[in-house]
Amino acid sequence: MELMTVCTGNICRSPLAQLILATRLRDLGASVHSAGVRGLPAAVMTPEAIDLALESGVSEADADAHRSRYLTEAMLSAPDLILAMTRDHRRELAELAPARLRSTFTVREFARLAASLDDTTIASSAAAAGSDPSARLRAAAAAVAGQRGLAIPPADPADDDVIDPYRREWSVYQRSAQQLLPALDQVERVVRLAAA
Template sequence: MFAILTVCTGNICRSPLAEQLLRTRLADLDPYVASAGTRGLPAAPMTVEAAHIARALGVPDADTDAHRSRFLTEQHLDTPDLILAMTREHRRAIAELAPSRLRSTFTIREFARLAAAVPADEVRAAADAAAAPSEKLRAAASVVASYRGLVPSPEDPADDDVVDPYRQPWETYLLSAQQLEPAVTAVAATVRAALT
């Protein structure tokens, strides 16, 4: 088994959507995918808008209905093999809680941007040197992290973030999903390259 954690602010819009999309798209690999928020109400459901988008993107109703938010703690950061923040601010909060996990922590759009530059053979070679699925994913994440500084940063640093749609109009939810969904696709492709 391997584990992925997604992190946003309130754990009711972006991170549960990312969690559920990854779980759905990697279901055949039996992942453990969870999410948490750096602030917000405990045990709150997804917003209606985020749940609607999740369903439209193929997430089962039971997943969206079952979601309840939770606060991010240091313990949540012990076991995930890959930690995906929605913004640079969330990545910074993760680094403050668990500095040793920085090499496994990315904003989800940063991961997608870096992974696009990494040859699939390089990911596979690193993963093949490991035994368990968890170790394979950590090896792949390490390879992607090694491209920091080699791949040009975006002109606008905010291009590594997923916009927060909470309490915003429907158009902002759509924009957030349009930023998030391609990044989820890139993460899933890298995970598959490492594990299959």
């Protein structure tokens, strides 16, 4: 099972999501990566993003080891689930790899759509794909994607985005985390149901 998280510079939101998911899903052997659509080469996470990662149970060694990467088309073929931080990032992903659209979401969109499905529906979608973990996660993601146009959309489309805290005050980092963390709970739920 492979997941990819994507933001702009790959130093705040996407590495935070990557590290939290990698920590939470370690027992499943899931592989989680991140990159930025305008990523800086080999930059460290911002100190604030590291603080949020540590608060969320990520080890200091894992947080310190992160180096940013620039997103390339080749990176998008392997992940079973691709999670963008904003609708603009999702659009850029769709332009880079249109064939991956059913596996590509903003993280909050994914959470909103997944919340409209019960555990049994997700698990049975995964089971229909057989025993391969990657195929199972892709099938679960396809079931979530099938809720597009069926689930109630957010009142404000921006509610599917995670705010960018870069170069902003700590309160913005906290608000960004408050948007991201509940969404990651739903990602973890779907991945675990797919793996079961």
